[in-house]
Amino acid sequence: MNNVETLGKASKELMLKEPFYGLLLISLNKLWSDRRVPTAGVTLNKINYELIINPNFWEPLPPEQKMGILKHELLHIAFFHLTDYTTYKDKEILNIAMDIEINQYIDRNWLPKEGCFLENFPELNMEKKKGSRYYYDKLLQEQQCNQAFAQALADAIDGGLDTCELPNGESIQLPKHDWEMMEKLPESTRKLIETQTKHIVTQVADQVEKSRGTIPGEFAELLEKLRHIEPPKFDWKGYIRRFTGKSVKTYTKKSRRKYNKRLPENPGLKIKRQKHLLVGIDTSGSVSTSELKEFLNELWHMKKTGSDVTIIQCDTSISHVGRFEPKKDLEIHGRGGTCFQPVIDYYNEHQKDFSCLMYFTDGEAPAPENVRGNILWVISSNGTVDCLADEGVGQVIQLEI
DSSP states (O other): OOHHHHHHHHHHHHHHHOHHHHHHHHTSEEEEOSSSOSSEEEEEETTEEEEEEOHHHHTTSOHHHHHHHHHHHHHHHHTTHHHHGGGOSOHHHHHHHHHHHHHTTSOGGGSOTTSOOGGGOGGGOOOSSOOHHHHHHHHHHHHHHOHHHHHHHHHHHHTTOSEEEOTTSOEEEOOOOOOTHHHHSOHHHHHHHHHHHHHHHHHHHHHHHHTTOOOOGGGHHHHHHHHOOOOOSSOHHHHHHHHHTTOOEEEEEEETTSOOSSOTTSOEEEEEEEOEEEEEEEOSTTSOHHHHHHHHHHHHHHHHTTOEEEEEEESSSEEEEEEOOTTSOOOOOOOSOOOSHHHHHHHHHTGGGOSEEEEEEOOOSOOOSSOOSSEEEEEOTTSOOTTTTTSSSSEEEEOOO
C-alpha cells in the first residue's frame, strides 16, 4: 500500500474508533512533503487548516501510531493551540507544554516513546489534564530556578538537536511547531480563525451527536462554553407580537400532505405567516465586545420566536446586510464612528419588506432624522438612553444589567 492508501486506512480506523476526530480529519486538506516538516504537523493555508505529513516519517510507522499522529495533530486544532500561540513568549517551552497537554488524551500505544509526557518531569509534580497554560508556567518556573534544566534545553535547542537529555535522566523529543506565521497575522484575522475553529468543533460535535455517537470527555466543558446561551432579558415572543401587531410576511410551500381541492392530483399549498424583523447592530468602536455578545444573545432568542431576522450592521455607514443564522458565527464589520441615519434611510426605503426595525446600540450618537415606521431602540445594559429619549424616534428600551 502507498502512503495515500495507508492514510485513508488510518483515517477510516480513527473514524470507527473515535468518530469526533475522524470527522474533524475530513475537514482538513492533506499534503505530503519531505521538506516542509520532519514528521507531521498542522498549519494554515490563508485562514484554513491543513495537515502536512512527511512521507519518509509516515511510511515506517505501525498502524496504531499512524492513528496517534493524526489524533495528536487534530488535538492541536481542537484545543486552539494555533490561535493561542501568540499569547506566549517562550515558544520552546510552549511547544513542550502543548504536547504534554494533548498527549494525555491519546492512548500511549498510539504514540512514539520519545514524546513529551507528564512522566518525563516527575520532580515537578504536575497535575493531569490541567491545560497548556498550567504546564507552560510550571516548565517556565523550572527553567528559571533549575540551571541544569535550563542548560540542557539551551544546549539541545542551540545545537539543533531533535531530542533533549533532561537532568533527571529522561529524554524527550523537542516538538517543532511551524506556527510562527500566526505572529504576522492581523488581530482581526486571528480572531476570524479562532471563530472558525469554534464553528468547526461545534459542527463536528453536532454531527457526532446526530449519528448517536459519543463526544470525547475532553471537549464536554469546551462545548458547554461554546454552546452556552444566556437567558433572554425580555419576553421577546410576547414583546414582538405586541410590538409588530399583525404585520407579517406570508410564505407558501407545496406539500403532498395537504389536499388540493381544485386539483386533487397536485400537491396542496401550505401557508406560513412569519414576522420579518430588520435588526440594526451598532458596530462602532464605542460598542464593546461584551455589548456585542449581549446583542447576539438577545438576537438568538428573538430568532427562536419563529421570526425571520435580517441583520444590518452599521457604524458611520452600512457595512453588511444579511440573514441572521444562529448556527453560523456572525462576522462583525465596521468598528469606526457612529451614525444611525444610514440604517433609518435603509428602513424607510424598504419598509414594506419588514414588520419593524429593532436597533441594538449603546446609544452614543445623536438621534436620527426623518424617522418613520415601527422602530424599537434596544440600548445595551452599559449604554445610555439620553440621546434617544424623548426625541420622537420610536420606542426605547434598555437591557438589564
